[in-house]
Amino acid sequence: MVDLSVILAGFADAFTPINLMFVVCGVMLGQFVGAMPGIGPVMAMAIAIPFTFVIDPLPAIAFLVGINKGGLVGGAVPAILINTPGTPDAAATAMDGHPLAQQGKPEKATKMALYSSVTGDTFSDIVLVTISAPLALVALKMGPVEILALMVFAFSVIAGLVGKSISKGIIAAALGMLAATVGLDPEHATPRYYFGYFELFDGLSLAAVAIGMLAVAEILRRLASSKKGASATIDQPKDMTAADRRVSFAEYWACRFTMLRGAAIGTILGALPGVGSTAAAFMSYAATKKSSKDPDSFGKGNLQGIAAAESANSAVMGANLIPLLTLGIPGSVGAALIISAFVIHGIQPGPLLFEEQGRLVYGLFGAMIMANFANLFVGQLGLRLWSFVIRAPESVIFSTAILLCIAGVYLATGGVFGVIIMLMAAALGYVMTSFGFSPVIFIIAFFLGGRFEIALSQSLVLLDGNVLALINYPIALALFAIALITMVWMIWADRQKEL
């Protein structure tokens, strides 16, 4: 156990004006870049890392944490305001956030996202600071077989979002899975569906497909349906009351159980390397919708929907640091970038980190707490700016957005090839939506498909291809059972509703 004096010294190191400045700058940069459709905080962190070499480890890491956390808040902004999520997890936020914005309440929607994001984030930070060591030991027990079972369970919950036509949902998911198989297969590195393009060896770029399908397709649709003349992107009626602009405490408090569930889902999935925030956001959303007394109000601007998605995907970030700090295992790209900042400064995350660098680790925790508060304050000011920007005509907003998407994908994928993939994904997304197939289901399947395949192939080797050998994996068996019960229960509940 780390000495109390080390903990206090760490926090004392963190709470200095210079660190506060780095945190606030990081959060501002993160919120701004996160709000740019197609660019996002991961890109900002990757570019910022070499610059952190010249500053001390703590401010450097505080800056990166600020960018990452600011990005969580910023990412919700384009999803809500113009329905162009840049990442799959922000797509969950858009489901209720954008309808609410369209009702003339963009500020209310983005503020709800901000509050629930900070709430989920703070929850997972508290878990991280207090019980990360025992949680990491539990995470170690989760091998490939257990992760496979967990993903099946996640799929069974998310399946509740498929919508009215189950067959169209299954087709969209199957297409997403198919797209995930492009590239070298995870077991023997045999190229699949690469059509002679070596750029496809690593598979279709997630950034290109997600931005193309979710953001560019929507932009094209809006441009195609926009009328002549300069109409504001979102009409904000002049007679709006103050209550339409803000989230009252009663409204926030009404979402407390939703946010708690979202934060718990996000924290658990974040502590396990390799599942990620997309699964967390959609699981939380689906669970909230299913357990609601009025599930039909979801997708039409329900604050609970925004709270569910944002609390879960933000909780993942803090929890990602649990395997990172205790075991040296990054749970996401953002966490991997924080690792590289550590190692550049000669600090190797792993089992000795708390012993050797306890003071720095608690300094990092201090910086994370500061970043949460900074998010709240910077967000209060920043969101006003965005709801002002959104009064600009559609033609300005959407043409800027599409430029940013192209630039972002070009940067993320290292060239024009990624931009072409993005445009093809956009075309596919446009066609799918027009015929009633959900691009969001496609993206979830695409995103989780690759990881699912790895876990499946690892499990098959470990089990020797023998299903009965599952008897040795009680946690996996339990998860499979819960998944089965969930599916049966959902089908039964649907039947009841029809009767």
Added chain:
Amino acid sequence: MNRIIAVACAAIMSIAGPALAQDWAPSGSVELQIGFGAGGETDTLGRVIAATMEEQTGWNVVPQNKPGGGGIAMFTGLLNADADGSVIAMGVSMPVLINLTLRGDQLPFDLDSFDYLGTVTRAQLAIIARDDAPFDDIASLVEYSKEQGGVPVAFDAKPQELMLMALNEQTGAGFKLVSTKSSAEMVQFVLGGQVQASFNAGTHIQYLEKGDVKMLASANADRHSYAQDVPTLQEQGYDLYTDPYFYFAAPKGLSDDAKSALAAALDAAIKSDKVQDVVTNVMQNSTNNLGPDGTKKMMEDGLESVGDLFN
């Protein structure tokens, strides 16, 4: 008299030769392409080297990620780049050599398609197991695996898979090959008991110090700097090794001036304290620049030894 002048001229020329080479400067910025995505080891090394070069030479050195197929996409693109010193590329030897061996006929390039400038360092690859495992070297691991009817062993790259397959063939160990995505994932599986042994390229060192894992062998041609007492696979009687290098190449046909100026600039950056520090931190290793000719030879020898692995 004439003779003296001639000698003097020759002497001046011989001094001026390299000095002229140092005078070469790129006409615009130098693009340093990195064959992997942002945030990985190669990216970190590449970006620090770019920043150091810029600082030392005053050139504008711009790092650019060109991920895809372990560098194959980048080198394919490099074929069309101008050989004027405006583009250099950083890759890792193993994935390139493996692709050349496996599907050389489909690739638009071979080893002769590029000029080589130098290497940064070599990755140290170990075979590890949990500290309480009932074996201490490869022979006893093989024995244990036979007793148990085959134990799971993790790898994260093709050469490692091939080495395990070769071990299975030579010894009848019956290892079950578990494919993973990273060193970190392999440490996790070893600690969690999901696999009995695994390869590892550095994440394991802290666990070694703490006593959570032990090292069974070095999978390189030499022993590792941090574990001099652990013998290599070859020393243990298995003629298998892999030596992945981080290296620099440029489009073929670089002028001699440009080539030596770029190689010298890279060498100065690689030898700087800053890059040395980062290599120590990221790779637990020291820098090792083989120079233009040494790099070419390393790639040619490597292609031969990878070819042997596949046979």
